[in-house]
Each structure stands twice: as C-alpha cells, then as structure tokens.
Amino acid sequence: MQEKTIPNATPGKLIAVEGLDGSGKSTQVYLLKRWLELSGYKVFFTEWNSSDIVRSATRRGKKQNLLTPTTFSLIHCTDFADRYERNILPMLKAGFIVLADRYKFTALARDTVRGCPQEWVEQLYSFAFQPDITFYFSLPLRTALDRILVGRPALKYHEAGMDLGLSPDPVESFKIFQGRIHKTYEALARRHRFTRINSDRPVEAIQEEVRAILRDRIDLAQYKATVPRGWRL
Amino acid sequence: MNQPRTFYGKGIPGVATRDLKGKLIVLEGPDGSGRSTQIALLTEWLERRGHAVEHVGLKRSTLVANELADAKQGNVLSPRTLSLFYATDFADQLEHRILPALRAGFIVLADRYIYTLMARDIVRGADLPWLQSVYSIALVPDLVMYLRVAPQKLMERYIYRGRELDYWESGMDIGYNRSWYDSFIRYQSELHRTFNRLQAVYGFVTVNGMRVPRAVTRDLQTHIESVISPNG
Numbered sequence: 001m002q003e004k005t006i007p008n009a010t011p012g013k014l015i016a017v018e019g020l021d022g023s024g025k026s027t028q029v030y031l032l033k034r035w036l037e038l039s040g041y042k043v044f045f046t047e048w049n050s051s052d053i054v055r056s057a058t059r060r061g062k063k064q065n066l067l068t069p070t071t072f073s074l075i076h077c078t079d080f081a082d083r084y085e086r087n088i089l090p091m092l093k094a095g096f097i098v099l100a101d102r103y104k105f106t107a108l109a110r111d112t113v114r115g116c117p118q119e120w121v122e123q124l125y126s127f128a129f130q131p132d133i134t135f136y137f138s139l140p141l142r143t144a145l146d147r148i149l150v151g152r153p154a155l156k157y158h159e160a161g162m163d164l165g166l167s168p169d170p171v172e173s174f175k176i177f178q179g180r181i182h183k184t185y186e187a188l189a190r191r192h193r194f195t196r197i198n199s200d201r202p203v204e205a206i207q208e209e210v211r212a213i214l215r216d217r218i219d220l221a222q223y224k225a226t227v228p229r230g231w232r233l
Numbered sequence: 234m235n236q237p238r239t240f241y242g243k244g245i246p247g248v249a250t251r252d253l254k255g256k257l258i259v260l261e262g263p264d265g266s267g268r269s270t271q272i273a274l275l276t277e278w279l280e281r282r283g284h285a286v287e288h289v290g291l292k293r294s295t296l297v298a299n300e301l302a303d304a305k306q307g308n309v310l311s312p313r314t315l316s317l318f319y320a321t322d323f324a325d326q327l328e329h330r331i332l333p334a335l336r337a338g339f340i341v342l343a344d345r346y347i348y349t350l351m352a353r354d355i356v357r358g359a360d361l362p363w364l365q366s367v368y369s370i371a372l373v374p375d376l377v378m379y380l381r382v383a384p385q386k387l388m389e390r391y392i393y394r395g396r397e398l399d400y401w402e403s404g405m406d407i408g409y410n411r412s413w414y415d416s417f418i419r420y421q422s423e424l425h426r427t428f429n430r431l432q433a434v435y436g437f438v439t440v441n442g443m444r445v446p447r448a449v450t451r452d453l454q455t456h457i458e459s460v461i462s463p464n465g
Contacts, residue, residue, distance in 0.1 A: 053300045070324045078317035085311040115246040123366035
C-alpha cells in the first residue's frame, strides 16, 4: 500500500504537523507560520476543521445515532477533499509553503481505530500528496492527557470516542481512545517516515529544532515572496 | 442455490454476509430509460407473489441527502468531493437500509447502485482502481440489469414529456459544449461507453429499453425469476 502514495509534484512545499491533542502541535505550527511570514516567505496555513456541510450532517448523524465507522470516515474524507482541492492544491501549485495543522494521517489514525480496514482508508486518501515533511509531535500519552483534561473538561461525543462504546464516562472513554490513537500514530510514523519531534520540552526549544529542520530540508530562498511589477504593498 | 454472498472488498466492518437472506436486485440505466416505471411494475409483480420489497436509490440517505442536494444546487464542489459525497450517501443506505432489509429476507430493488456513481466519475476523470477501492464496501448484488437506451432516444423522451434537460444529466459541469443538446448527447454517449467497460468487469445483464414498457418488464421478470426461484 505504501507505493500507492503520491509524492508532491508541485513547485510548492507541503509541511504537515500531526500528533495527539495536547501535543502542542498547533502552537508550534503557529510559530512556524509567523517566522516564515515575518521572514518574507510565501506561506499558507490550513487546519483540520469541518465545513458547514459536514457539520450539519454530523449533527443529524449524532442526534439520530446514524454515523457508523464507514460513514464517519467517508463524510470526513469528503470534507477533506473539498479543503484539499480548494485550498491546499492551488496554493501548492502557486508555489507556496503550505502548513497543514493535521493532515490525512489524522483521519487514518482515527478511522483505523474506529475499525475501518487500514488499506481501505489509505486508498481513500491516496489522492492527497504525501507531505514533504510530516512533523510528528510525540510525547508520553499521560502528559498529553493531563494537558487536555486540565484545560478542557467538556469533551465532544466523537472527540471522546464515545461512539466506540469504550466507556460510558466521557473522560475514561477519551483516555482509552487517545491511547489507541497514540498506538496507531506510532505505526504510521514508521510507515510514512514522519519526522519525530520530542514535544515534552519547552516551546522555544521545540520551535528552534523545527525551524532548523525546515531550513535544512527546504531551500527557503525559492519561496521568497516577490511583489508583482506595478504592485505596492 | 446461488453463489455465497460477498462484498467487493472487505466490506463493512463487523457485517456477516451469512445472515443476508434476501435478494439485492439492481436496475441501472440513464434518466429517461424507464427505470422508475419498471421499478413500480416490478414491485407490484413481486408483492402480488408475496415478496416483501424495499427500495433504495441515489441521494436518498438520511445522513447526507439534504446536504448533497444543496451542494449540487450550487455546483461548487470539485468532482472528487462530489464523488465522495455520493459514496457517503451510498454507505449510509447500505448500512441502514440495504443490509437490514436483506437480513429480514426482503427483496431490495435498487434504483441504480455503485455503477452509475462510478461511471459518472470515470467520465469526469476519476480512475477506476480508486473508485473500486472506495466501493469495496459494497455488497455484490444478486442481479444487475442495465436498461440500454440510445442518447437520441433519451432526448426524444425528454422532449415528449415536456421535461427540461437536467444540468447534471447533460454533463454541463464538464464543459464539453455550451449547447445543452450537444452536451447531453456527448455526455450520455460517454456514460454509455463507460457502462460497456464496467459491464466487462461486473457482468451486468443488458436489457434493450427502447421497447414498450410491458416488453421490457417481461424481460426483467425473466431475469429476476432466475435469481429468486429456489431451483434457480
């Protein structure tokens, strides 16, 4: 199945960040974006969120208890495809550095944990380019859980994996669910050659490492923003 | 007996095909080929003979039918997004309508199935292996019949019934031609060619739909009898 993935063939660069909730990846990708912007590079940021279409369908699905692992997976892939073809792909073709806060691996991990066959989900998402770099923010499960459960006690139904019937208690369910996601991420990290970042360190130290890797692996000079002739900023 | 029931691929997690005692019968064919008329006639015939019948079709899921209709209205989704949307609609009906009905021993009459969805996408540039993988969740039907009607004939039927050409059924989103008529003929011809390709893979029964409804019904009934009668 590995050979079914397509490398990025556009002038742009695709940088994805993945990791458990609470791994600090959103903070890191935000700082990365600010650094690139302030240094004058062409950068575009995109995050994993649901469009109105998916939100309204999942709301109904939840209310009537309709969503199954298969339809959950398909509806999120529909949403991802829309975002991918509308935002990510055009920006890559335009030669931007695209920073994705969560990418297809988020879906691969979640859907596999819900019981969809892994090859099926991998094939489903095979239209989306492999990132040039996938930063995987890794930290001990317990640390991630502590960060999340302290900061945000109200867990959403699917977020807590309640549909899997792991536990009637949302917090308990979330812990078990995240544990399984964690295991799946670890397997994906090997299969898809993630760049692992130890996320159990001060924000500054992590950011320094991330920037160094980017400078090392990408010829940033190619991504300097140029102002078209006749335009003024 | 017929062959044991299977999915095209791994199917739906946790579903045992042994329990699916009913029959899944699919009627494929373009809009205007007489599908709805035939399904009504076949339902009457089956019910008269004491069979319980369930109907499924495209865009009929509880989960996303409304959203899908909205999305088509605006024509803002890319072909792949629309394709996955239809796959979601299909999966929802498969799990909540088709499988339960088959478990209960119903005859499920499907007004189109994955083949129309695949053909439409192939005409719009999708690749077959990807589609086959997406639809590996689908159950292999007991019988698939394709009502063949030439594009010119379809056009005549539209005109006689005073119906307007449909944007999607004319393939206007593809941009073949600004003329609806030319686009319709070209799109329907491409679909037909694609169905022929799919037939080689999936082995449909082709039924000539360009005859009086009664004659078509008799043909369909003969094919259905061969899969529902116990000594097949």
